[in-house]
Every structure is written in structure tokens, then in C-alpha cells.
Amino acid sequence: MRPVTERDIRASFINCSKGETQRLSMPRDFTQSPWEDLDFLGWRDPGAPERAYLVAERDGSFVGIALRVTSGSSRGFTSRSMCSLCLTMHTSGGVALMTARRTGEAGRQGNSVGQYLCTDLDCSLYVRGKKKAASDGAIDESLSLPEKVARTRANLFAFLAKV
Ligand SMILES: [Zn+2]
Secondary structure, eight states: OOOOOHHHHHHHBSSSOHHHHHHSOOOTTGGGOOGGGOSEEEEEETTEEEEEEEEEEETTEEEEEEEEEEOOOOOOTTOEEEOTTTOOEEETTSEEEEEEEOSHHHHHTTOEEEEEEETTOOHHHHHTTSSOOTTOOOOOOOOOHHHHHHHHHHHHHHHHHHO
């Protein structure tokens, strides 16, 4: 993706109010992000761990969504869960249900959409093998790297479209 500035980030959010957008905490050191390896910039709010954000580039403009992280529903320490964007398998705690309030009238009525995502939101890096899950989370499959990246991006845009 193209590098984003703090202004880009604050202007990109589609599912929160102007006030919330102004208050949210920027990701630490995000200007140093490996942009060429990112399909989206994702981060947990340093001051509020139950909040997470992701900003993606869609058709040349930036789209950001605010997420609520649900940490409960532990299914045991040995269970493994899969991220629905990058399909990385993680052991307990590596994946969390994140819900986004929907935009417009649906959101005002309290509707949200949820997905299981890597808790560190580093999907782009897992897909490219730049970061490894604790349990060597790559699933065994024969797709090439460009195919895996394309699939992750398709999953990402499908999620954004539902918000
Ligand atoms: Zn992921």
C-alpha cells in the first residue's frame, strides 16, 4: 500500500464519529512501516487494548475501520484458530473476534459485523512469511505468494464491504 500520514489515517475512518476519529491513538512508529509488504495498516490502540483499527487502500483512497476486540470465549489453551483474512493458524490468543460497527443507518441501529483476525493485525506479514505465528501457523497448501496475497486482499475488501 501507499504510505499513509496521520492526516490520511484520521480522515479515512468510515464507521466512527469525527470526535472518535480525532481521539484515536496512532500506531507506534507507523511512519517506519514496511509499506511495500502491507495490504493494510492495522494496530491495537496503545491506550485502549479493546480497540483496534485498520486502514487499507481501496481504489486509490484510504478506508479505515474501527474495531472492538472480544478477547473472551477461550476455547482452551491448546485450541487453534484461523484468521479469516490471512488464514494463518494461531494458538490461543493469536486470533480474536473483532467487530466493526456498520456505517450509516445500520450502525445507528447497533448493527455490527465481526471477523476472527490476527490479534496483532499483522496479516500482511504472516502471508509473506515475514512474521511467523507461534505454532508455525502456515496452513499446508500449494498457492504461490501472489495468490495468497490476492486472497488476503479479497478477504479484506469483502470484510470492508460489509461494514
Ligand atoms: Zn491474519
